[in-house]
Amino acid sequence: MAFTFQVNSDIKFIHDEKLLAKAESFRPVIHKTAVKPLRLVELVKDDTKLNGVGVKDSEREISRLSEYGLKRDDRIIIDFGRHIVGKFSVNITKTGSPQDAPLYIRLKFAEMPTELQAESSDYEGWLSRSWIQEEFIHLDELPAKLELKRRYSFRYVEIKVVDTSPKWQAVFTNPEAVSESSADYSRLKKPVIDDEILSRIYDAGITTLAECMQDVFEDGPKRDRRLWLGDLRLQALANYAAFGNIDLVKRCLYLFAGMTKEDGKISANVFTRPENIPDDTFLYEYSLFFISTLYDLNNAHKDTELVRELYPVCKKQMDLTLKMFDADGRLITDDNYPVFVDWSNDFSKDAAGQAETIYVLKQFISLAEIAGDSDIDTYREKLGLMTKYAREKLYDSSRKLFVAGNCEYNIASQVWMILAHVMSDDENREILRTMIRELFPVKDIATPYMYHCIAEAFFEGGLKEEAVKLVKDYWGKMLSLGADTFWEAFDPDKPDYSPYGSPIVNSYCHAWSCTPVYLISKYL
């Protein structure tokens, strides 16, 4: 994976206060739930778990926590038994002589046991060290209730006593978490799923989705914690199938619509704290996916008024995009406005980008019909042109595969051409079978985001069995490695792969991996 930070801090943004006020009006209620710990655990070597790290019951019992005096370098690991996004508190007192020194403790919050084994001092990755969920705290006076103000994403909390003094030991009691989410589980209707593995995948997908549903749809509650358009599109689809929280999607659409570049282009992501701020990062199809997200919303919950209100924003994105096509209907990519498709930069993305545009333009034309846009025929022409280019110039009818960039046949191009329904259903099936034969097994793809596209392409292309197999193999393997929620990055061939060189900053609950909820609901 190669990730390039975009730094465009001189860009001017328009803040449309009317749209942002609407975003504010849809701000969700955050449901808070107290969670008690399940048990105390210890790390164990376990080759069946992620990075070979599992847990076992500690000899210490959570019910007897108040009996344990902890001295320098002693530690406990609290297992809450479920993934939590929220706050942590614990009462701390001491046993022995008077407190003749501060108590100094380190707390580590971990979604997966492997994070607890990593030492922050060893981390030298390019991603900010500030994401490591670790705190060092002095307590000058005991007893005290330690209530950490920051929000963490965790199942496990390790408390290490850095030091007391030789005269007394620290005692921890009543550790408690308060989970936060705007997902309303009372509205969740799980479908009947006979297959046990699929059922477990569905459940973990629901948890992943719910944990990312906060003030906005966050991409990951541990890290990034912001609203990305590419993630939003998938979260929204899963959400319609699960919690049906329409307002939260509207809030997110208004946030993107309310903060565009001066030329109308939508950012790839926005921040909502300490105030609404658009990021200066732009990704080709992320801007376009504003259209998809509005289209999907209207499909899930018809809202003609909303479509008409936000249609001008959609049209702006499409018009900016169409300028990047030549007279033959071919996408001319621009490194300053990169086509994402997937994290990996080791494959040509032009064909996939062409397909994504066709996919979105079809949705856009539907919206244009609702909005009654008199320019609609122009868009239909453009669609025809870029589809023709794809069929005639990008499709290699001899190999039954689409070709990208420098005579390259990659999975992403086939998948997006299928999703865009550029070819007939029969041809699509043929392409997919060729892809399986010639380009499988999948290699060097490490994101559930791309795996989702492949799985959906199988479903859309009528290869249901292959789709189910892929979902079970990929998401099921995360479960067998110990996942409670699905991950930001996972390469089944290299389970220990981290885009950052250390699991300590990996996000093990990441929105774009929740899509089995949508796939199972829609296709099974």
Add this chain to the structure above:
Amino acid sequence: MAFTFQVNSDIKFIHDEKLLAKAESFRPVIHKTAVKPLRLVELVKDDTKLNGVGVKDSEREISRLSEYGLKRDDRIIIDFGRHIVGKFSVNITKTGSPQDAPLYIRLKFAEMPTELQAESSDYEGWLSRSWIQEEFIHLDELPAKLELKRRYSFRYVEIKVVDTSPKWQAVFTNPEAVSESSADYSRLKKPVIDDEILSRIYDAGITTLAECMQDVFEDGPKRDRRLWLGDLRLQALANYAAFGNIDLVKRCLYLFAGMTKEDGKISANVFTRPENIPDDTFLYEYSLFFISTLYDLNNAHKDTELVRELYPVCKKQMDLTLKMFDADGRLITDDNYPVFVDWSNDFSKDAAGQAETIYVLKQFISLAEIAGDSDIDTYREKLGLMTKYAREKLYDSSRKLFVAGNCEYNIASQVWMILAHVMSDDENREILRTMIRELFPVKDIATPYMYHCIAEAFFEGGLKEEAVKLVKDYWGKMLSLGADTFWEAFDPDKPDYSPYGSPIVNSYCHAWSCTPVYLISKYL
């Protein structure tokens, strides 16, 4: 140095609420003063300074602080230009792209530059790591005002950016300290001191004293931060000569008197936070110094009522002490109630302990006279007996030195025998001259506490010139090594000596080193 922690957590203490209410009534006002930074500095190798670490002006200017964007691993060192006991705050914002990650910073607070060079991760000393003045802070949202709630003891504050993100840099503005002390400088009357070095020593002694004057007389505002009786005695003497804060001494006496062991014995130190708590550490002469401190208070500010009120507590200490003497008037020491004299345990302390008792017993008899104790003759007899033992059994008239323990001639024994005026003035001078000839230069004494005793013995024994030389050599050398305040520990032969193996937990503003204030005022 060998330090043994006493752990006696099963001891029962009496809390005399009436006396503790009086202690409360004398709780001082803490004066708070805002302090602006003087400059930004960098560490430099400087063999003339402590541990070879000095500072020089940074190329960055404090007046332009808001112009500097700090990225991963960048750091600034703020020099406040004076020693401060108090709180620190700084405004933090950022420059560049939106804040796409928390800011993670490390703050180090240092009294001396050498502390900034030490890495906390290297510290393996026996003293608690929790005393290291270092904080790791995450800031999820900028701009923010960081107001640290803990109190630190420092002149320098180093802020290191552990990480931002590649997209933005942290900007620090308006760093500010608020100093805290119960010393009232408007009441300070500095005597005219012609000698420039002595004048500077006096000034640093005043600062040291003032910085330790908080809610009680603390032993060190960086570390320990509590009321020790041995330190109190010296602080009170310096305080009478400087700030004349009688109430604060009274408060401390009531605290010790109000919390004794069931048998009446006074702890070596007490805590006042989160509530009044006596420590379970007992030192032979520290208990006795309650008597000295009351005696000195009454000398400085006649208070017959207070003497009568606290006399029973004094009498209890003396009676417990006298039980440790045999029929010949010889102190039989007890390892569970050790004679302190000095940190070092590498010399015999019995003779010094005998002398300390004689020193205090004389003061006690003065108090007994004021209190009108009918048992006074018994105490006079005991004084006679233990003085006789000292003169006849401990004084080696052939060598003109007192002998301790196992035929050992050490400085501490001579010094305390002089302070106790066991021999005549002429004999005392002879003993001191012998001590200089045979036992000097001082070796392996690393505390200003013991150096104070030697200097005072010179003054009391009439060797004023030698006393001044010792003060100038010892305290003056700390100044030349860069001291703003005087230190807990200093061995002129080994300036880099730390009782803890690292300067990072050394206290460089320590009450028992403030005594030049008292010595200069009383004797010069």
